[in-house]
Amino acid sequence: MTLDEKVGQLVQRAGGRSKSLNSRLDDAELERVRAGTVGSYLHVAGAEPLARLQKVAVEESRLGIPLLFAMDVVHGYRTIFPVPLAMAATWAPEAEEHAARIAAEEATSAGLHWTFAPMIDIARDPRWGRIVEGAGEDPYLGARMAVAQVNGFQGGNSLRPGSLMATAKHFGAYGAAIGGRDYNTADLSERTLQEVYLPPFYAASRAGAGSFMAAFNDIAGVPTTANRELLRGTLRERWGWQGLLVSDWGAIGELLNHGVTEDRKGAALLALDASVDMDMIGGVYADDLKDAIAKDPARLKLLDEAVLRILRVKEQLGLFDKPLAYNDVEREARELLSPEHREAARAIARQSIVLLKNNGLLPLDPTKLKSIAVIGALTTDGMSSLGSWRAQGKAEDVVTVLKGITAAVPKLKITSAPGADPRNTETSGIAAAVKLARAADVTILMVGEDYDLSGEARSRSTLELPPSQLELARQVLATGKPVVILLANGRPLALTELSEKAPAILETWMLGIESGDAIADVLFGKYSPAGRLPAAFPRTSAAVPFNYSANATGRPADPDLSKDTVRYHDLPITPLYPFGHGLSYTEFRYSELAQSTQSVGPDERIDISITVENAGSVSSDEVVQLYVRDPVASIARPVLELRGFKRVEIGAGQKKRVTFSLTPEQFAFWSARGQWLVEAGRIDFWIGASSADLRAKGSFEISKTHLGTAPAAALPTRVTVSNN
Numbered sequence: 001m002t003l004d005e006k007v008g009q010l011v012q013r014a015g016g017r018s019k020s021l022n023s024r025l026d027d028a029e030l031e032r033v034r035a036g037t038v039g040s041y042l043h044v045a046g047a048e049p050l051a052r053l054q055k056v057a058v059e060e061s062r063l064g065i066p067l068l069f070a071m072d073v074v075h076g077y078r079t080i081f082p083v084p085l086a087m088a089a090t091w092a093p094e095a096e097e098h099a100a101r102i103a104a105e106e107a108t109s110a111g112l113h114w115t116f117a118p119m120i121d122i123a124r125d126p127r128w129g130r131i132v133e134g135a136g137e138d139p140y141l142g143a144r145m146a147v148a149q150v151n152g153f154q155g156g157n158s159l160r161p162g163s164l165m166a167t168a169k170h171f172g173a174y175g176a177a178i179g180g181r182d183y184n185t186a187d188l189s190e191r192t193l194q195e196v197y198l199p200p201f202y203a204a205s206r207a208g209a210g211s212f213m214a215a216f217n218d219i220a221g222v223p224t225t226a227n228r229e230l231l232r233g234t235l236r237e238r239w240g241w242q243g244l245l246v247s248d249w250g251a252i253g254e255l256l257n258h259g260v261t262e263d264r265k266g267a268a269l270l271a272l273d274a275s276v277d278m279d280m281i282g283g284v285y286a287d288d289l290k291d292a293i294a295k296d297p298a299r300l301k302l303l304d305e306a307v308l309r310i311l312r313v314k315e316q317l318g319l320f321d322k323p324l325a326y327n328d329v330e331r332e333a334r335e336l337l338s339p340e341h342r343e344a345a346r347a348i349a350r351q352s353i354v355l356l357k358n359n360g361l362l363p364l365d366p367t368k369l370k371s372i373a374v375i376g377a378l379t380t381d382g383m384s385s386l387g388s389w390r391a392q393g394k395a396e397d398v399v400t401v402l403k404g405i406t407a408a409v410p411k412l413k414i415t416s417a418p419g420a421d422p423r424n425t426e427t428s429g430i431a432a433a434v435k436l437a438r439a440a441d442v443t444i445l446m447v448g449e450d451y452d453l454s455g456e457a458r459s460r461s462t463l464e465l466p467p468s469q470l471e472l473a474r475q476v477l478a479t480g481k482p483v484v485i486l487l488a489n490g491r492p493l494a495l496t497e498l499s500e501k502a503p504a505i506l507e508t509w510m511l512g513i514e515s516g517d518a519i520a521d522v523l524f525g526k527y528s529p530a531g532r533l534p535a536a537f538p539r540t541s542a543a544v545p546f547n548y549s550a551n552a553t554g555r556p557a558d559p560d561l562s563k564d565t566v567r568y569h570d571l572p573i574t575p576l577y578p579f580g581h582g583l584s585y586t587e588f589r590y591s592e593l594a595q596s597t598q599s600v601g602p603d604e605r606i607d608i609s610i611t612v613e614n615a616g617s618v619s620s621d622e623v624v625q626l627y628v629r630d631p632v633a634s635i636a637r638p639v640l641e642l643r644g645f646k647r648v649e650i651g652a653g654q655k656k657r658v659t660f661s662l663t664p665e666q667f668a669f670w671s672a673r674g675q676w677l678v679e680a681g682r683i684d685f686w687i688g689a690s691s692a693d694l695r696a697k698g699s700f701e702i703s704k705t706h707l708g709t710a711p712a713a714a715l716p717t718r719v720t721v722s723n724n
């Protein structure tokens with residue numbers, strides 16, 4: 001390969017904008033492909049147009065190297081599933097894997113080889129708009145969802161012909177942006193980085209994610225795109241990951257804005273040194289890498305390594321053998337939006353719904369109702385059901401809330417009105433909505449954020465409902481009639497007033513194309529809700545960040561205001577809805593806690609079992625949660641850490657026995673010497689229904705101090721379920 005051809009492999013160009021795919025693929029672009037100066041395109045799609053482009057690469061360029069086609073296929077390609085935060089609320093990695101598999105089936109039939117997903121950034125500040133794209137605040141839950149998505153996209157634990165290559169992004173602490181302002185500096189301790197932010201990435205690397213993306217932001221002054229220690233050191237050398245590392249959009253050029261280099265040549269070298277293989281649209285490698293290397297030939301070796309890594313994934317995907325294997329037009333027509341895919345979207349949407357509050361109003365019994373008022377602009381807003389990142393999703397594919405309810409109860413009189421729109425402060429429509437609410441037996445009121453209020457560059461300073469939405473809710477609730485609140489949102493919200501006034505609240509996020517059907521299934525009791533919050537809901541915006549898994553302090557928070565403890569004086573010490581919270585249409589009882597041993601040594605396991613009984617009259621899922629604490633260690637440890645969970649379906653009156661099996665390595669922490677250390681001593685554990693609803697407690701000993709090998713939260717707890 002000539003130097004130009006090598007550099008060409010590192011260049012990723014945009015085939016369009018995210019909303020106008022393929023629009024830039026003109027003659028000049030084809031000329032670049034012929035010249036071998038492009039390695040990959042993003043924002044492209046379609047079996048047929050991409051076959052044409054690929055043919056130019058393999059038939060008309062000197063070396064015939066195939067192109068890689070990429071897109072942000074985040075929660076579906078054409079069949080759009082719930083936003084990732086909502087799918088994390090399923091606490092069912094198998095559901096998340098299934099959604100990713102379907103997204104991959106559709107995307108790979110449409111010419112795509114590579115998705116920029118999953119986003120596995122831990123997000124502990126809900127003001128950050130991109131919390132919607134991830135699995136929330138917890139590294140253990142985050143790691144499970146990361147692995148599920150990598151497996152789903154790639155179709156197994158390694159890249160193979162036909163895989164949709166997954167991208168673990170945005171490595172390593174993008175979610176820690178100070179103040180939740182997108183792109184902002186992260187400034188965190190090495191321990192927090194290792195224990196909280198990196199575990200999902202470690203898990204994704206072990207699951208065989210073909211690609212990683214470096215984050216835009218800096219960690220304590222080191223921009224990630226130039227972070228040699230993190231990228232080359234931790235990811236490649238210590239974790240042994242050898243995949244394709246791509247920059248974020250234009251991020252190599254942004255090293256100039258960070259102020260760590262004077263010119264683009266310097267930026268190119270910093271990124272190459274850090275082992276960033278591909279330059280996403282920045283053109284810095286394309287324009288400046290060759291000259292930079294000419295001045296410093298020792299760098300040629302680094303370039304060769306980057307080229308090899310890119311060629312290797314092309315080979316693993318089978319593109320050298322069958323460059324057009326992803327371009328089957330008939331398969332594309334069959335796959336997109338197939339009835340099975342829609343059915344799965346509905347099932348997963350139902351699983352994502354969280355019942356936050358219920359005074360008994362839900363489920364609604366249609367046989368006892370004559371009329372329902374469906375209120376809220378979001379009940380007819382298909383775009384907002386799709387949420388952030390829609391790939392090829394279309395608003396017209398969506399079963400909106402109004403449509404779903406109307407179809408579910410065809411005999412009832414349904415009236416509807418927008419009331420107020422979250423996009424503006426206009427409240428003149430509220431009066432008409434209130435009138436409908438007064439006249440109906442029950443009102444279903446959807447309030448919240450529209451799709452454009454969360455996502456990239458959509459951080460908000462407040463977590464309250466948009467003003468027009470809050471006003472609408474106030475006035476409808478003031479009628480005193482039965483009102484079910486449906487929340488639409490891509491982040492935790494501060495809902496204190498609503499939670500006091502509303503009889504029932506369902507967290508329905510942005511649930512994708514089957515939103516309305518899924519919501520109707522839950523409203524009318526066809527399905528008992530069992531989603532659980534993947535991030536706490538605070539009482540006010542000012543109470544964030546708040547995290548259940550905080551370190552033990554010298555003065556633990558105490559409700560008693562006469563004591564001086566870690567808390568705000570003007571707020572209760574708990575969040576409004578804690579991590580792991582979610583109610584059900586039935587009631588579960590926990591009993592018969594047992595453990596296999598009192599003491600575990602290295603290479604041994606402890607099994608912890610509990611019986612869960614559905615004591616109500618409807619079948620439902622329960623999410624059984626295992627939390628742990630290391631009460632005495634050489635450094636202060638979190639007061640609680642999630643270390644296991646299982647969503648399990650239990651019929652009315654039935655019991656199931658759930659067993660968690662753990663190793664001492666899962667209790668390792670990042671020691672003062674920068675190693676994973678398992679310390680001998682007692683471990684306390686609790687099994688419960690949320691981080692604040694712990695039902696059974698036990699403890700055991702770790703018998704011997706020894707070194708761990710991996711981030712503890714990345715390691716999976718084995719869970720088995722048996723009939724009892």
Ligand code: BGC
Pocket residue numbers: 018042072116169248249456
């Ligand atoms: C985002 C990435 C995304 C890329 C390509 C960037 O702005 O940060 O998450 O993959 O654009 O669309």
